[in-house]
Amino acid sequence: MPRANINDLVAFVAVASERSFTRAAKKLGVSPSALSHTMRGLEERLGLRLLSRTTRNVSATEAGERLLRSIGPHLEQIETELDALGDLRDRAAGTVRLTCSDSVISMVLQPRLNAFLREHPDIKVEVIIDHGFTNIVEQRIDAGVRLGEALAKDMIAVRIGPDWRFAVVASPDYFAAHPQPERPEDLTGHSCLNVRLTSAGSLYAWEFEKDGRKINARVDGQLAFNSIMPILDAALDGMGLAYIPIDLVQPHIEAGRLVEVLADWCPYFQGYHLYYPHRRQASPAFALLVEALRYRA
Numbered sequence: 001m002p003r004a005n006i007n008d009l010v011a012f013v014a015v016a017s018e019r020s021f022t023r024a025a026k027k028l029g030v031s032p033s034a035l036s037h038t039m040r041g042l043e044e045r046l047g048l049r050l051l052s053r054t055t056r057n058v059s060a061t062e063a064g065e066r067l068l069r070s071i072g073p074h075l076e077q078i079e080t081e082l083d084a085l086g087d088l089r090d091r092a093a094g095t096v097r098l099t100c101s102d103s104v105i106s107m108v109l110q111p112r113l114n115a116f117l118r119e120h121p122d123i124k125v126e127v128i129i130d131h132g133f134t135n136i137v138e139q140r141i142d143a144g145v146r147l148g149e150a151l152a153k154d155m156i157a158v159r160i161g162p163d164w165r166f167a168v169v170a171s172p173d174y175f176a177a178h179p180q181p182e183r184p185e186d187l188t189g190h191s192c193l194n195v196r197l198t199s200a201g202s203l204y205a206w207e208f209e210k211d212g213r214k215i216n217a218r219v220d221g222q223l224a225f226n227s228i229m230p231i232l233d234a235a236l237d238g239m240g241l242a243y244i245p246i247d248l249v250q251p252h253i254e255a256g257r258l259v260e261v262l263a264d265w266c267p268y269f270q271g272y273h274l275y276y277p278h279r280r281q282a283s284p285a286f287a288l289l290v291e292a293l294r295y296r297a
Contacts, residue, residue, distance in 0.1 A: 008042045009071055011035055012050060016060045016068045092284040093122035099130050100145035103228040107247045108161045108272055116292040123285045137277055142286055148270030156278055160293040161271040167246040169258040173238040180261050184208045184215045191240035192219035193231045206243045209267040271295065
């Protein structure tokens with residue numbers, strides 16, 4: 001036997017509950033004649049009479065009453081669940097997934113997320129730490145964070161931080177045993193803390209620029225990490241020179257725990273941007289998070 005269309009069952013429940021084609025048709029937004037035609041078709045497919053019709057009344061037959069008792073509560077539950085989904089769409093709730101490097105968390109996200117999550121207790125934020133160029137569409141991630149110069153053309157980009165630069169730093173103990181470099185070329189005589197780029201599989205070249213001259217320095221040392229925060233810890237421990245975002249090391253410089261060198265050689269980079277696909281359907285939770293992270297000079 002052919003399966004009954006869900007819309008036909010909804011129509012049957014309306015007629016059987018209202019006991020009137022006119023009232024049921026008004027509730028469903030169709031004409032009484034169209035509704036009567038739908039009921040006749042349903043009865044023909046089932047091979048059973050579901051409704052008893054008179055000139056004044058409509059009532060369910062024994063088979064109709066059985067069908068009403070069995071499917072009525074389920075259809076009500078489906079409607080309730082769909083309404084709940086609508087509430088989720090219109091209400092600022094749910095989980096937003098972001099991907100970024102660990103340094104971005106400390107530099108940009110953490111200070112603003114703390115206040116944002118306190119203000120919106122129904123919103124959850126999941127941060128996936130990744131130092132490569134994650135495909136956020138394939139990984140079903142809502143948005144990622146990259147420098148402005150590394151953004152793909154097909155992405156919406158929202159600036160979430162100012163332009164910034166790296167700083168070359170080491171501890172006072174390290175410089176007590178080694179001379180301070182005055183030019184990038186002097187780094188060859190130092191133990192440097194390297195970072196390995198997950199996406200490229202190679203060590204990151206320290207970028208310098210001064211008076212129009214650009215240098216990508218391949219430095220050497222005993223330690224290398226694929227993350228910035230362990231490099232900062234190693235620099236504080238006197239293990240060598242580190243090339244770290246200035247915002248992360250500025251408090252340590254001011255406190256005398258680190259010493260900066262080659263500052264006039266360190267160029268500025270475009271600030272961090274939140275990026276996501278053009279075709280993404282923004283939920284209220286995601287839209288609120290974007291506005292909370294948006295950089296305002």
